[in-house]
Amino acid sequence: MKLAYWMYAGPAHIGTLRVASSFKNVHAIMHAPLGDDYFNVMRSMLSREKNFTPVTTSVVDRNVLARGSQEKVVDNIIRKDAEEHPDLIVLTPTCTSSILQEDLHNFVERAQLEAKGDVMLADVNHYRFNELQAADRTLDQIVQYYIKKACKRDELPQGKTAKPSVNIIGNSTLGFHNNHDCTELKRLMADLGIEVNTIIPEGASVHDLKKLPQAWFNLVPYRELGLATANYLSEQFGTPYVDITPMGVVETARCIRKIQEVINAQGAEVNYEDFINEQTLYVSQAAWFSRSIDCQNLTGKKAVVFGDNTHAAGITKILSREMGIHVVWAGTYCKYDADWFREQVGEYCDEVLITDDHAEIGDAIARVEPSAIFGTQMERHVGKRLDIPCGVIASPIHVQNFPIGYKPFLGYEGTNQITDLIYNSFTLGMEDHLLEIFGGHDTKEVITKGISAESDLNWTKDGQAELNKIPGFVRGKVKRNTEKFARERGLKEINAEVLYAAKEAVGA
Amino acid sequence: MTIAQQPEALNFECETGNYHTFCPISCVAWLYQKIEDSFFLVIGTKTCGYFLQNAMGVMIFAEPRYAMAELEEGDISAQLNDYEELKRLCLQIKRDRNPSVIVWIGTCTTEIIKTDLEGLAPKLEAEIGIPIVVARANGLDYAFTQGEDTVLAAMANRCPSKAPKALTETDKSDERNPIQKLLNFGKKKEEVIQEESEYVDHPPLILFGSLPDPVVTQLTLELKKQGIKVSGWLPAKRFTELPIIEEGYYVAGVNPFLSRTATTLMRRRKCKLIGAPFPIGPDGTRAWVEKICSVFGITPQGLDEREAQIWASLEDYVKLIRGKSVFFMGDNLLEISQARFLVRCGMMVHEVGIPYMDKRYQAAELALLEKTCQEMGVPLPKIVEKPDNYNQVQRIYELKPDLVITGMAHANPLEARGINTKWSVEFTFAQIHGFTNARDLLELVTRPLRRNNNLKDLGWDKLVKEEAKI
Numbered sequence A: 001m002k003l004a005y006w007m008y009a010g011p012a013h014i015g016t017l018r019v020a021s022s023f024k025n026v027h028a029i030m031h032a033p034l035g036d037d038y039f040n041v042m043r044s045m046l047s048r049e050k051n052f053t054p055v056t057t058s059v060v061d062r063n064v065l066a067r068g069s070q071e072k073v074v075d076n077i078i079r080k081d082a083e084e085h086p087d088l089i090v091l092t093p094t095c096t097s098s099i100l101q102e103d104l105h106n107f108v109e110r111a112q113l114e115a116k117g118d119v120m121l122a123d124v125n126h127y128r129f130n131e132l133q134a135a136d137r138t139l140d141q142i143v144q145y146y147i148k149k150a151c152k153r154d155e156l157p158q159g160k161t162a163k164p165s166v167n168i169i170g171n172s173t174l175g176f177h178n179n180h181d182c183t184e185l186k187r188l189m190a191d192l193g194i195e196v197n198t199i200i201p202e203g204a205s206v207h208d209l210k211k212l213p214q215a216w217f218n219l220v221p222y223r224e225l226g227l228a229t230a231n232y233l234s235e236q237f238g239t240p241y242v243d244i245t246p247m248g249v250v251e252t253a254r255c256i257r258k259i260q261e262v263i264n265a266q267g268a269e270v271n272y273e274d275f276i277n278e279q280t281l282y283v284s285q286a287a288w289f290s291r292s293i294d295c296q297n298l299t300g301k302k303a304v305v306f307g308d309n310t311h312a313a314g315i316t317k318i319l320s321r322e323m324g325i326h327v328v329w330a331g332t333y334c335k336y337d338a339d340w341f342r343e344q345v346g347e348y349c350d351e352v353l354i355t356d357d358h359a360e361i362g363d364a365i366a367r368v369e370p371s372a373i374f375g376t377q378m379e380r381h382v383g384k385r386l387d388i389p390c391g392v393i394a395s396p397i398h399v400q401n402f403p404i405g406y407k408p409f410l411g412y413e414g415t416n417q418i419t420d421l422i423y424n425s426f427t428l429g430m431e432d433h434l435l436e437i438f439g440g441h442d443t444k445e446v447i448t449k450g451i452s453a454e455s456d457l458n459w460t461k462d463g464q465a466e467l468n469k470i471p472g473f474v475r476g477k478v479k480r481n482t483e484k485f486a487r488e489r490g491l492k493e494i495n496a497e498v499l500y501a502a503k504e505a506v507g508a
Numbered sequence B: 001m002t003i004a005q006q007p008e009a010l011n012f013e014c015e016t017g018n019y020h021t022f023c024p025i026s027c028v029a030w031l032y033q034k035i036e037d038s039f040f041l042v043i044g045t046k047t048c049g050y051f052l053q054n055a056m057g058v059m060i061f062a063e064p065r066y067a068m069a070e071l072e073e074g075d076i077s078a079q080l081n082d083y084e085e086l087k088r089l090c091l092q093i094k095r096d097r098n099p100s101v102i103v104w105i106g107t108c109t110t111e112i113i114k115t116d117l118e119g120l121a122p123k124l125e126a127e128i129g130i131p132i133v134v135a136r137a138n139g140l141d142y143a144f145t146q147g148e149d150t151v152l153a154a155m156a157n158r159c160p161s162k163a164p165k166a167l168t169e170t171d172k173s174d175e176r177n178p179i180q181k182l183l184n185f186g187k188k189k190e191e192v193i194q195e196e197s198e199y200v201d202h203p204p205l206i207l208f209g210s211l212p213d214p215v216v217t218q219l220t221l222e223l224k225k226q227g228i229k230v231s232g233w234l235p236a237k238r239f240t241e242l243p244i245i246e247e248g249y250y251v252a253g254v255n256p257f258l259s260r261t262a263t264t265l266m267r268r269r270k271c272k273l274i275g276a277p278f279p280i281g282p283d284g285t286r287a288w289v290e291k292i293c294s295v296f297g298i299t300p301q302g303l304d305e306r307e308a309q310i311w312a313s314l315e316d317y318v319k320l321i322r323g324k325s326v327f328f329m330g331d332n333l334l335e336i337s338q339a340r341f342l343v344r345c346g347m348m349v350h351e352v353g354i355p356y357m358d359k360r361y362q363a364a365e366l367a368l369l370e371k372t373c374q375e376m377g378v379p380l381p382k383i384v385e386k387p388d389n390y391n392q393v394q395r396i397y398e399l400k401p402d403l404v405i406t407g408m409a410h411a412n413p414l415e416a417r418g419i420n421t422k423w424s425v426e427f428t429f430a431q432i433h434g435f436t437n438a439r440d441l442l443e444l445v446t447r448p449l450r451r452n453n454n455l456k457d458l459g460w461d462k463l464v465k466e467e468a469k470i
């Protein structure tokens, strides 16, 4: 037993549901007690889904405990098959089914006899895998199922597409900015003259899966979801894959060069160097930003980074390599894949933190006192408590992290978005700090009601002149603090000296 | 008043139970806030934790007095000793938070692996010196708000049963809160004596159901106007202030989902239950007060005017819904009371879905619903216990109700199909009880309609292309 308040990755069934409900016309049936269909609420609320989430429950209740759930599960599958005619029904085990140890395989076989669509049991154990691992496994499982099915029926298309083509593997529902990333990647492929063969799982039909081997290569933008599938396709059909996340200017270039290498090896004869150059210098503003005075001001500032493997590694490299920011530590909650993370960020930060204990992370932030945090919603709240700004870069996320506006993290437009995110986080902190220097926030004692209330105090000429030199956005604040200072000391007149004495007094 | 159509009885149905609701462990979210010195420990899995973390939203960042005791594989296979594990965690809680009570919430997993929480609690309680209350609020047996019912039923057994002998009635509350007595030193006594005379002499009355403190005050004052004294609330603000309950005390519920608590108070604590409609809406509040008065042989004063006055103040909202229809998908057990109130507002109710229907505990509320429908001349709604959401959505497509009260899983998809929805969970967190809050209740109900009035000329009703499939 362990005492837990907060978890970064959800339980296994969430991963399975994310993959299943990303596909078109695939229905998931959870084997779970009443109340475990919270996934539907999240999908409907966070991603503002217009359609009903294709997930229902075969309810485990007292009767089921007494008599077993065979009939009920089988009936529910057959019923859903008749009601909605899904291509595939994925029976999804939960923590409850993990301990009931019923023969769900057998139920699936029974249901398959009657159901018109396909039926499968997601092979994930609650106690062995988390949400991310389960998603990766389920995607692989579904792909293998349909490849094998097509093989058996001799329906597998032979050969590759005429022009270079790619499968993009890993975009899914409730993934961090995944829909925007997907658009950006499609655009990037179009710019590179590469056809998109399929995108899975988001928006794909299971009937498309047999086309997967026709692609020249697979692109796996996220470390957490899609690698198992890419590996399977590589073993089975020799399809190479590119697993460099195109996040940030340098990594995007690296990803494109790798694509070039992979397709040239198959006879494409492309050269993307000019494209990379053009994009880097003129489309992405990130490279120019690195040179600008804005970025110069960030040099050596301290930051910490925490998130999933993909995003924490990507952002760490951008901060350190592209902006000259001092990443004191970078961490991930993907403990099961910690070695990869260490290897990726080792040279870009002082220290690597592998944990899924939010308290440990909170303490590490407090200890370091960075100027900005890049993390999940949890770190954002730590930041609030410590008065440190935080840019959210990874799940777990809230509804505000499902923006309607176009905000990819990947590709060249992604570099622009990330630049804004980073710069805004730091400047927000600096503005705050400036306010502090000139005397505090509104939470402190209010002395006069209005901002420019009539004052009984007399500002001398030089006092007024000094006041006018103070940047506009903090001037009112400074004025009030100085007046308060003067009043407390019974001063009738405020000159430059008093102004600075006040500032010093507040600073002390 | 005579009715146009032939008298009919309420029609009860039961469907498959395949519906969306919150897991009852969600009750920790509002109970830890209500009972200020408590700590809730949910003994379950990542599934339970994930649900709470997401359902509680920003509350989770406020260092809530709740935690998961997350079961690992070793706990399931009984390689680890439950008692030792729980002791370790509870000592940690004691050290870090020093609560006056630890509430263990049993979950589906502890049910299935048959962890004997009720057996372990007294032993551990004796060992660590903190009361441990066990509530088995799991998804196998209960829905959403019933979680509170299981907790309060367990708490009912912890209420002290005897007032210290030597003290008079007036002193009791002081004695149980010595600090406050100290602070009020010198002036309290006089006031209380003066106040005492405002009450009619009646047997002690305890109200049960967790409500926000302002609502507690409002309802207590409402009864005070009739000379009725509320001797205590279950739950109180603090566990150490749980009310004294002696045999023969009267009890009344404020929420429709508290049937186990009512049963416990009657059977175990030998209390007399006042079966009344619930104080939701001005009509319900009035009926509730009247019923309590009648049990104590008091003639209620000024209720007519009070109710009429509230209705008058609601007219601008009532106007929006009069003559419109509503469909409750059902997920929190407040549905019958709300349906009754909305019928009184002039709405027609197609269907009242409800997770669980205790016809005895809700008898007075059901009778009032029936009577209200007859008086308003609208057909009686169908009451569907353990509804089937898929079937309900088909019925909604057919009936085209003006408003569907439903969970968040269905709200956006229905809106996208041009059907107005109100998210049902808000009713459990908003203040909706008593005369004072009737407007807030209607504020929620009318919000989608007001929103639509604002947007009605834009022509954006249906925002999905193909015809809807669930």
Ligand code: SF4
Residues within 6 Å of the ligand: A033, A034, A035, A036, A095, A096, B023, B024, B025, B044, B045, B047, B048, B049, B051, B106, B107, B108, B109, B137, B138, B139, B140
């Ligand atoms: S339904 Fe059961 S397993 Fe699911 S969250 Fe509730 S108690 Fe936990």
